[in-house]
Amino acid sequence: MPRPALALPPWIAHALRTQRGPVPWSAVVRGALGAGPLLAVAVLAGHASVGVVAAVAAMLAGVADRPGSRRAAVRRLGVPAVAGAAGLVLGTYGGELLGAVGLSVLFAVVGLAAGGVSAIGPVASTAGTQLLVASAIGAGMPLPEPGWQRGLAYLAGAGWLILLRLALPGPGSFAGDFRFDGEREAVGAAYDAVAALLDAAGTDLATARRAALTAALDHAQDALAGPRLRRYASSAAERRLHAQYAAALPLAEAATALAWTGDAVPARAAEGPRRLAAAVRAGTPTGPLPAPTRSAPALRALDDALLHAAEAFDRADGGDLHTRRRSPKALARTVLGAGGREYGLRVGLCFGASAAVAQALHQARWYGEHPHWYWLPATAVFLVKPDLGPLLSRVLCRAAGTVLGAAVFAALAAVLPRPDGLIALVAVSGALIPVATRHFAAQTGVVTVLVLALVMVGGEPQAAAGRIGETLLACVIVLLVGHLAMPGQHGGGVRARLGAAEEATHAYLTHVLGEPHDRAARWLLRREAYRTLAEARSAIALASAELPPLARHSAGTEKVAGALERLVDATTACAVHLDDAGALTPRDTRQLTGLLDELARLRARRAG
Known part of the structure; x- marks a missing residue:
């Protein structure tokens, strides 16, 4: 009799999971033409420090460069770039005007705000990440340019990658209009x-x-x-x-x-x-x-x-049914609600605490002055972001990827000519990022190589060992903060996503039963119901892969999400029956009543 397969705990299985799919060759080409050429031009012009800033921006834009349309890429890459440039300016002047305590408090406040905003969605989360990472770089990286010039260089680097995204052809570009x-x-x-x-x-x-x-x-x-790519010529x-x-x-x-x-x-x-x-x-x-x-x-x-x-x-007339309508009031509820508050508190605490620890070590005589203290808060930002995976999975992957990347870079730095070999290494690393994003450890390893190369091109000594030390310390800080009790309850993000899904589901059901003949509004409400349910499912899957002390806070949410999905499915069938016959069948009524009763029981059980 065959033995049953050994089932790994979810927190281990998630760390080993890798995304699959074809190689995104167009993104690979953009990565190769992004940070490396920018850095090469700046070095030839005698402004290596400007090139380093632009290359960092292009690298972060490359991490956010996902398959999709050109118009979506403008927003997905452009909004975080603006946030990153603002963070770089803020960090630069904050580092110049504030002492260690004041800067740590500033980082904590900015982290609180950026974490809350990150709960809105992927673009907002990426913008929050770049805001905080760039703030740390601006405060700690020794660069000769003033803050406003650093911000412009950052925008130029990200803008270069956006330009490549708009101009270079992708798969299927030659069937019909190239832009679409x-x-x-x-x-x-x-x-x-x-x-x-x-x-x-x-x-x-x-x-x-x-x-x-x-x-x-x-x-x-x-x-x-x-945005439309061309306002008038592309209207048809x-x-x-x-x-x-x-x-x-x-x-x-x-x-x-x-x-x-x-x-x-x-x-x-x-x-x-x-x-x-x-x-x-x-x-x-x-x-x-x-x-x-x-x-x-x-x-x-x-x-x-x-x-x-x-x-x-x-x-060729479809209206604007593709538009997702979310009111400012709903967005404010997301930021200030349970999910946004918990997200913001953890990000703010990690960012502020890691900056304080880094500067204390930077100034301690027994530790020895360390010019890269900003690596610690910047690393903590990536580790504390829950949309990148369960906490322990993020920590394990980050640690493993950093150690491997630092070791690879140390070996390459010993033989590569400077700066040409390092610039080539930046270009190769940029090309590998779109493939490495399939696993957080691989992405961390590639980014580590790229960042260490940038540091050396900027005139600083080889710092592979320091990179490992800062990363491991950041892992410890994030693990501690991630398990701290916060005001309210753990699992605020899951509860917020599930609450939004329940609200959208009931809005859809109410519309179908009350105004079934307004089909356009019905389709929009149905889309929002299914979309919010998918977002809730993703949050639940991540929460269930946490360590047991954290995973238990989301227990039972899977059943609630399942009941909501069945209710939306049943409502959709009822809408079709109403279009056909003008009235619900007794079977439809029984199904809706049964599902609403099941949902009420599940809510009561979770509340108890």
């Missing part, structure tokens, strides 16, 4: 996800395929967000993309309703969405679309959605 390759791929993937869900209807794969459809629609929504292409995305929403609704009923769907039902996906990617007309049978409300809805898609593709 990322948008076309994202919208085409949404149609493919609809087809995959239809194939899985009536099987055990339906739940996973519905989650994949949510992720695909989220990605398409993000790909269409951001803009409208066509919006129409293609909008036409996917009723298809997704019908496919979800079919999956909820649990009945198998005729194989030809998925052929129409696949043809639409091919038309989006190739920029061609849809051609004839096979119609499914119309024997059930959801099948009739699927047929109508296919006809609507064919008309929408030709008409």
Whole structure:
């Protein structure tokens, strides 16, 4: 009898997990042309310190450079760059005007604010990270330029990578309009996800395929967000993309309703969405679309959605259903709520405490003056960010990656010519970052090599050993702060995400029962419900992979998220039935009532 496979604890399994996928060659090229060439030009011009700042900005932008559309990249890379430049200026003048105590207090306050804002989402989190890292660099890195010049150099470095992102072709760039390759791929993937869900209807794969459809629609929504690349000349292409995305929403609704009923769907039902996906990617007309049978409300809805898609593709008028509407009041609740407060307190405490410890060691005679004291708070910023993974996983990966990267750099620095060899090493490291981001330890190792090379090009001695020491000390500080009791409760981020998902779910249900014929508003509410649920699921998965003392604070949230997802699925099926018959069936009413009762029981159990 075979022995059962050994199941690793979640906190170990997460540290060993690696993302998979094809090599992002376009991002590799951008990485190679980013920090290295900037540094080379600055060295040739006799301004190596300016080149170091610009290269740091390009490196951080490269870490944030993810697959997607060009328009989304402007916001995803540009907003953090502005925050980083502001942080560099703030840190520079703070370091000049304040003593060690004052600077530590300033860092704690800035960390508190940046941590709270980071709870809004990925772009805000990246902006908070760059703000804090650049603040530490500005305060501690010995550079001859004044603060405002450092800020401009930082913006130039990040702006160079954004320019490369806008100008260089990517996969699929030569099918249709060059500027919209990322948008076309994202919208085409949404149609493919609809087809995959239809194939899985009536099987055990339906739940996973519905989650994949949510992720695909989220990605398409993000790909269409951001500024227009050309305001007037691109208007027709803009409208066509919006129409293609909008036409996917009723298809997704019908496919979800079919999956909820649990009945198998005729194989030809998925052929129409696949043809639409091919038309989006190739920029061609849809051609004839096979119609499914119309024997059930959801099948009739699927047929109508296919006809609507064919008309929408030709008409090229889809409105702004891709826009995610979040009011300033809702964003303020996120920042000031339980998740934002806990996030901000831990980031502020880690950033301020690590700066105080670093400066105390920097000034201690027995320790010996250490010019890179800013490494300690900068490292703590990355380690304390919960959206980068569970706490212990982050610490283990950071420590392992730093040790490996420092060892590799020490070996290379002994043989490479200076500065040409080091500049080449920066370029190679920049090219490796898009691949290394699949695992935090690998990313840390590559970034360590790049940073150590930049330090030497800037005229400082080789500092691999100091880098290891600062990182290990930061790991200890973050582990201590991460397990401290804070005002309120642990798990505030999970509770906040789950609360937002519950609020969005009830808003969707209320609209379907009260105003079922306003379909555009219904689709927007349905998208927000599924999107917030996906965000809650991600937060729960990270929390469950923490060490048991931390993971227990999120116990039971998985069941609540599951009940909310079933409620949204059932509401979607009810919306389709209301479109078809104008009234709910007794079975629909029983399902909704049962799911609401289950959700109330789960909430009461968690509260007790």
